[in-house]
Structure formats: C-alpha cells, structure tokens
Amino acid sequence: MRFQTGPSIGFIGLGVMGGPMCRNMALKHGEDVIAYDASPAAFDAALHGTKALRAGSVAEIAARADIVFLSLPGAPQVERVCLGAEGLTSGERKPWIVVDLSTTAVAAARDVAERLRARNVAFADAPVARTREAAQRGDLSIMVGAEQALFDKIEPLLRYIGSDVTRCGEVGCGQVVKLINNALVFENTMALAEMMVLGQRAGVAPAMLLDAVAKGSGDSFVLRNHGRKAMLPREFPDKSFPPEYVLKDLGYVLELAAQTGVAAHVADLARRYYEATAGNGFSGRYFPAVIEMVDRSIGPAPAPAPAPAGEG
Structure with missing residues (x-):
C-alpha cells in the first residue's frame, strides 16, 4: 500500500470533536481532504477558510479518498457508514484504509474490521480523548488498535490531531x-x-x-x-x-x-x-x-x- 505523493484523506462526521479534527487535517495535510456530514451546515461551521473539499455523500468520499477517518456517535453509525448499502464499500472504488476515531463497543470494532478485511479494506480503531479545546489545538490523546504495519502508515496523519498517539495492541484494543x-x-x-x-x-x-x-x-x-x-x-x-x-x-x-x-x-x-x-x-x-x-x-x-x- 504505497502512495505516489501522499494519500487523499476523507473525513466523515463534523460534530463537536470531528469538526475541529477535520479542520486540523485540512490545514496540515498537503493533499486533498474531502469532508462529509449529514448536516450541510456542519461543513461551513467547521471548515470555513480551509482548503477542505465538500462531499455530497459517503459514496463520494469512497470514490475520492484513500484513507477515511470517521467521527461518529457510536457503533451502529460506524457499521452503516462502513458496510451499509450506501457505505464506503458499496461501490466499485473503496478506500484503502478506514480509521475510526469514534468510541464504540470493542466487539463491534473487531467485527467491522473483520468484515472490511474481507473486502480488502484495512481498519484501525483510534478513539480520541481530552476536550473539545484539545481537539481545536490538535492536542488530543489517541489510542490505536491496529497491527504494527498499519499503525506505521496512519500515525503521521494522526499526529495532525493528536500530541499523544499510542498503539495499544491489535484491533479493538484502542477501544x-x-x-x-x-x-x-x-x-x-x-x-x-x-x-x-x-x-x-x-x-x-x-x-x-x-x-x-x-x-x-x-x-x-x-x-x-x-x-x-x-x-x-x-x-x-x-x-x-x-x-x-x-x-x-x-x-x-x-x-x-x-x-x-x-x-x-x-x-x-x-x-x-x-x-x-x-x-x-x-x-x-x-x-x-x-x-x-x-x-x-x-x-x-x-x-x-x-x-x-x-x-x-
């Protein structure tokens, strides 16, 4: 899994934590950052003044992004976005990696990872800790569940939003x-x-x-x-x-x-x-x-x- 210039980033979920995290990625990443939220107003509120590109759907994120970050309310939303009928793996083109910044059940994270693996998509759980102000500063603590090789690929991107990035073990251990x-x-x-x-x-x-x-x-x-x-x-x-x-x-x-x-x-x-x-x-x-x-x-x-x- 190699990138010629750098991966394009997709980001889904621009809420209280997701908005400032995506903003930091858009300001710091050298390649495209494409963002989507079910509320159109969330994009303007979070990403005004950045180079972030607006996506109209999850499917559009899948078609344009190499690595997709999720910041969603919980396990049902993560499963739907990753594996649903209009999700990230429903079309011909799929992202290479999905990184879930949400907080979900451990068993749910491991189940999603296994089902994505069957579709040739790698998955890491990377829930974040600290406050909204820390998210705005890019100063979060991030706890990652992923095999070492995958962690090595995503850690530089997680450093856009976190000052402490810790690999806790295999998939699910971040949760x-x-x-x-x-x-x-x-x-x-x-x-x-x-x-x-x-x-x-x-x-x-x-x-x-x-x-x-x-x-x-x-x-x-x-x-x-x-x-x-x-x-x-x-x-x-x-x-x-x-x-x-x-x-x-x-x-x-x-x-x-x-x-x-x-x-x-x-x-x-x-x-x-x-x-x-x-x-x-x-x-x-x-x-x-x-x-x-x-x-x-x-x-x-x-x-x-x-x-x-x-x-x-």
Whole structure:
C-alpha cells in the first residue's frame, strides 16, 4: 500500500470533536481532504477558510479518498457508514484504509474490521480523548488498535490531531483503553461531586476545597477541569458531552466487563448516577451536572433487585 505523493484523506462526521479534527487535517495535510456530514451546515461551521473539499455523500468520499477517518456517535453509525448499502464499500472504488476515531463497543470494532478485511479494506480503531479545546489545538490523546504495519502508515496523519498517539495492541484494543479512560473520568467526576457537596455542607467553601485538594494526592485531571470549570460555577451547557453519551460509553464498559467476567460495581454505580442525571432535568447538558443529583439527594437510580434464591 504505497502512495505516489501522499494519500487523499476523507473525513466523515463534523460534530463537536470531528469538526475541529477535520479542520486540523485540512490545514496540515498537503493533499486533498474531502469532508462529509449529514448536516450541510456542519461543513461551513467547521471548515470555513480551509482548503477542505465538500462531499455530497459517503459514496463520494469512497470514490475520492484513500484513507477515511470517521467521527461518529457510536457503533451502529460506524457499521452503516462502513458496510451499509450506501457505505464506503458499496461501490466499485473503496478506500484503502478506514480509521475510526469514534468510541464504540470493542466487539463491534473487531467485527467491522473483520468484515472490511474481507473486502480488502484495512481498519484501525483510534478513539480520541481530552476536550473539545484539545481537539481545536490538535492536542488530543489517541489510542490505536491496529497491527504494527498499519499503525506505521496512519500515525503521521494522526499526529495532525493528536500530541499523544499510542498503539495499544491489535484491533479493538484502542477501544478497550478509551472505554477504561472514560469510565475512570465518569467515576472520578461522580466521586468529586459527592466530596464537593460534603465539604460545602461541612463548612468548607468549594473553591477553597479544590485549591487545597489540588495541592495534595487527591488532585486529578477531573478536579482541575470538570471540577473547576463546570462543577464549581455550576455551569452545564448544552452541546457539550451529555449524560446520554456517558451512558452509551458506560454501557460499552459494562458489556465488556460481562464478556470478560469482571464484576464492575463502580462502573455500574456510575451508570445509575448518570441515569438519574439524564432523567432529572439535565438531559443534553454537560455531564458534570451529576453534582446536582448529589446536592438534591436524587439518585443514584436503584440497582436491580437480586433474584430470590432458587430463581433465575
């Protein structure tokens, strides 16, 4: 798989993270960058002032791009874009490589990879971590699941959008690491929410609490970012990462835990806390709003009752 001058890049999904990632690729890549989103307005919002070319469909991306990057909501969308009736492999010309920057189930990533391989298309899962601001700076952390030879081909392109690019293992391993990363963030946010409310009710101002803990072993990325920027001012905007997205990722984590025989009790508690957040006025709003559930003594949603002895 060799390129005479450099690969043309296709990019599908220009949302909160995909838009700035594609913009960085369009600004830094020497060859064509062709972009598509189901919302025509997303192209103008993300790529105004760049050399990016607008595609009218997924099929057009397949016809024009050598390597296609995806930034999509989840596994069903990735499967449809890669393998659907009007997807990347439905026409005569197919891209040589598909790189999925989305967060999906591990089993789904491995299934898509196997089905694409049968169509002579290579696949890597490369989910991204850090914030929207990091995406705008091109400063993401990217966790890649791919064989070494494929990783070597795509790593220079991933460096357009990430300052840390880590090969985690074979296909699916990028998703394993990303899901663990996200679960730790969600669990830490939930724990910090409880302690911020506890500290305030015990007489310590929340800002003072964060300042003091940040100087000790309780410091964390969540404290310095979600704690200071969202939970302290109680600002939970729309169009950020909502509890519904948290629940999607935690669902993937718990699915993987069940498949591997791990009793992930903390992840399940977090799931129930964020279910309460989504169901009590913070649907669609930034997920650190879980602190409002603690402050109002709402949730977490109760765990399912165990079946009586001798049943199930």
